[in-house]
Amino acid sequence: QVVKALRPLSKLFFDVHLMISDPSKYLDDFIDAGADIITVHKEACNDDELKEIAERLHKSGIKAGISVKPATPPESIKTLMPYFDMVLVMTVEPGFGGQSYISDMNDKIKKIAEYSAQDFPNMIIEVDGGINSKTAAEAAKNGATVLVAGSSVFRADDAAQAIFDIRAAAKDAASR
Helix, strand or coil: CHHHHHHHHCCCCCEEEECCCCHHHHHHHHHHHCCCEEEEEHHHCCHHHHHHHHHHHHHCCCEEEEEECCCCCHHHHHHHHHHCCEEEEECCCCCCCCCCCCCCHHHHHHHHHHHHHHHCCCCEEEEECCCCHHHHHHHHHCCCCEEECCHHHHCCCCHHHHHHHHHHHHHHHHCC
């Protein structure tokens, strides 16, 4: 309902992250609502179901993303990457905001970036969880191309400045 209500009001890119069981059951609702990319969790489906979801989204003209939780090894999605436009690395345990970035995830980001550079140069590598100007630099240095920041922006005294600082830190780190 939120995506459907906001879609007529904005031409911005709508990135929908489904942290749910059986995401196939809800795809049509989000497709019809106007999502531009829909991300599902590797842990929510078997590989055949994930491939079917990606194909279904692409047939609908929507990009497909696959997300991995902190305990999921990057090798587990390597054979799935040809089906997806984006890999989302969760750098916290999904469920609630305000958690601290798990720095051990930097190795996972780096490994996925290596897979991407070899075979999928247009792959979006998104990172979500504990992003602030310090962790944005870590994620970008390791290959993240899109960062999701919640608490560090919405709890900041100056949200615009927080966004500016995150972008500047990521851009600086990525250029090194």
